[in-house]
Amino acid sequence: MTKKTILVTGGNKGIGQEITKQLASRGHTVYFSARDAEKGQETLQLLSQYGDVRLIEIDLRKPNSHHAAFAELQAQTGKLDGLINNAAICTDYEGPATVTLDALRMHFETNYFGVVSLTQAMLPLLRAGDHKAIVNVSTALGSLGLQGEESWPYSAVNLLAYNSSKTALNMFTVSLAKELRSEGFRINAVNPGHIKTGLGGDQAPGSVEEGAAISVKCVLAGPESHTGLFLSSGGVVPW
Numbered sequence: 001m002t003k004k005t006i007l008v009t010g011g012n013k014g015i016g017q018e019i020t021k022q023l024a025s026r027g028h029t030v031y032f033s034a035r036d037a038e039k040g041q042e043t044l045q046l047l048s049q050y051g052d053v054r055l056i057e058i059d060l061r062k063p064n065s066h067h068a069a070f071a072e073l074q075a076q077t078g079k080l081d082g083l084i085n086n087a088a089i090c091t092d093y094e095g096p097a098t099v100t101l102d103a104l105r106m107h108f109e110t111n112y113f114g115v116v117s118l119t120q121a122m123l124p125l126l127r128a129g130d131h132k133a134i135v136n137v138s139t140a141l142g143s144l145g146l147q148g149e150e151s152w153p154y155s156a157v158n159l160l161a162y163n164s165s166k167t168a169l170n171m172f173t174v175s176l177a178k179e180l181r182s183e184g185f186r187i188n189a190v191n192p193g194h195i196k197t198g199l200g201g202d203q204a205p206g207s208v209e210e211g212a213a214i215s216v217k218c219v220l221a222g223p224e225s226h227t228g229l230f231l232s233s234g235g236v237v238p239w
């Protein structure tokens with residue numbers, strides 16, 4: 001497989017750290033983002049044993065950091081073959097009757113506006129790359145199809161701020177996939193499953209290895225592969 005240069009956001013911990021590790025172990029150059037430079041350096045030390053891993057500072061809530069990251073990557077590599085929009089927050093557990101607008105705004109700032117802004121900033125680098133893959137790490141909780149089924153096991157997880165920010169991310173995925181299809185881009189959303197991390201909680205059934213696998217598979221998939229889909233290890237997820 002040709003060596004690729006891939007940017008993974010939120011690589012300091014959780015699924016993003018594992019995605020970085022798996023891609024580097026397969027011989028790819030992986031830029032992982034951290035918003036805290038000190039923590040990022042610690043992670044860099046840890047992950048460097050797996051291959052060519054590099055740190056880049058990005059805070060999804062700070063558009064200036066997206067432009068600075070673009071300039072740094074432009075100078076260092078001049079291209080990206082893949083982008084995995086993994087970083088996100090889930091810090092509010094209120095339902096729609098009680099959620100505050102501040103909580104909604106904070107989740108949209110990070111999980112939606114931040115991802116749209118960063119992706120737009122990286123497009124010139126992705127256009128310059130040979131592979132042209134974008135993976136948006138979403139969640140089944142953002143699926144309107146599944147949330148509409150009362151019998152769905154996670155139907156009671158009715159957190160409006162997080163869930164709706166990921167529904168918006170799903171629309172960004174479909175919409176961008178349509179716009180960039182003719183340029184050869186493959187742009188998909190993935191559902192990692194319920195994974196044991198800070199965000200997923202201690203009781204989650206899945207490991208980070210399992211959670212990372214679908215993003216790794218999707219970003220490396222060849223030029224004839226799917227675009228505009230919502231995928232999990234079990235197949236296609238309804239939007």
Ligand SMILES: NC(=O)c1ccc[n+]([C@@H]2O[C@H](COP(=O)([O-])OP(=O)(O)OC[C@H]3O[C@@H](n4cnc5c(N)ncnc54)[C@H](OP(=O)(O)O)[C@@H]3O)[C@@H](O)[C@H]2O)c1
Pocket residue numbers: 009010011012013014015016034035036058059060061085086087088089110137138139140191192193194195196197198199200201204
């Ligand atoms: N775990 C699950 O069960 C589960 C299920 C479905 C979907 N997901 C999705 O999987 C992805 C990874 O989640 P995870 O479970 O690995 O969560 P996690 O362990 O909490 O890691 C989240 C990552 O996002 C970064 N991040 C948060 N806010 C940021 C910001 N403003 N700018 C830049 N980076 C930011 C964090 O950086 P810091 O280290 O600086 O905090 C961290 O590296 C997310 O998109 C999540 O929605 C997870």
